[in-house]
């Protein structure tokens with residue numbers, strides 16, 4: 393997954409153009425900027441690559457989720473359905489706009505189980521937010537038909553799956569809104585950054601205004617702009633956008649390296665009959681940033697993961713005990729530890745996570761190990777890693 397591994401002259405050249413112009417901000421200063429509009433250029437390039445009408449850059453993936461929810465008019469008391477296996481940004485963004493995160497089970501895709509989604513819908517539900525964890529995707533066809541039936545928005549968190557596709561469409565472009573992160577560990581990086589993509593003109597315009605204090609961006613003079621609604625500052629800087637321009641141009645190169653390394657590991661693990669693989673929904677193609685597999689029991693998965701650590705195999709994750717990605721370790725959410733008071737609607741709407749039955753999630757996540765696929769590993773290194781991982785698994789069986 394990590395774009396930071398392959399970083400060089402092209403990124404430097406882009407950043408130097410911005411530094412030479414001395415304009416680090418994406419808006420205004422027209423006369424000083426030597427014609428450099430890196431954020432605008434990256435938005436154009438991203439919307440083309442993702443085959444959508446509009447892209448709006450923001451300061452992070454978390455900001456992108458927040459902006460995506462805000463521009464769709466989601467607010468106090470509205471419910472947003474998210475998976476139990478995700479990143480903390482999912483519920484942070486929902487809480488930030490006063491809405492209520494509703495957690496539901498994942499299945500053998502390690503993403504939202506469509507049946508669990510349907511069971512969780514209430515009259516307050518507004519959005520279904522699948523999170524395409526570790527390079528593969530939720531069953532978007534099933535989720536879309538649920539959303540259509542119940543008049544809900546589909547918001548794809550594609551932060552970890554940029555470059556993957558579903559039914560030939562880039563991940564992020566299938567729903568009403570899609571979100572990417574360009575933080576330092578994602579497949580392509582700006583250092584920090586994020587984006588919202590959509591074909592909905594109103595959502596795009598709202599995102600353009602909302603992420604810059606509600607400025608309407610009409611006319612040349614920033615001082616004369618009006619504010620059709622309240623906003624916030626979620627702007628990206630020109631420096632970050634410049635890095636992203638160089639990185640996005642290399643996305644297909646990164647994807648092909650990931651696919652090569654993933655295939656080497658997969659071929660070796662396929663020979664072990666006790667190993668089964670994460671299900672990729674029909675019509676989906678991963679971005680190959682991780683290889684995720686299941687072992688027959690939780691105890692075995694824990695043992696294999698511990699042995700990987702002992703044997704110095706880095707980059708393999710056992711998410712079940714992970715602080716950032718699985719509901720079991722989110723005490724701050726479970727115990728509602730906010731610095732200030734949470735809104736009344738949030739407190740009333742939140743699930744009691746100590747008593748929720750997420751045994752289906754535990755069944756899958758508890759037996760899963762996900763191995764990061766690095767760009768820097770040569771074919772030879774990848775073969776050696778794959779053999780070592782296979783040996784560790786066989787020794788534990």
Ligand SMILES: *Cc1c(COP(=O)(O)O)cnc(C)c1O
Nearest residue numbers: 452453454479481551552573575
């Ligand atoms: C990284 C990530 C985010 C948030 O992105 P930031 O740019 O780090 O704020 C959101 N969702 C998922 C699934 C992520 O992996």
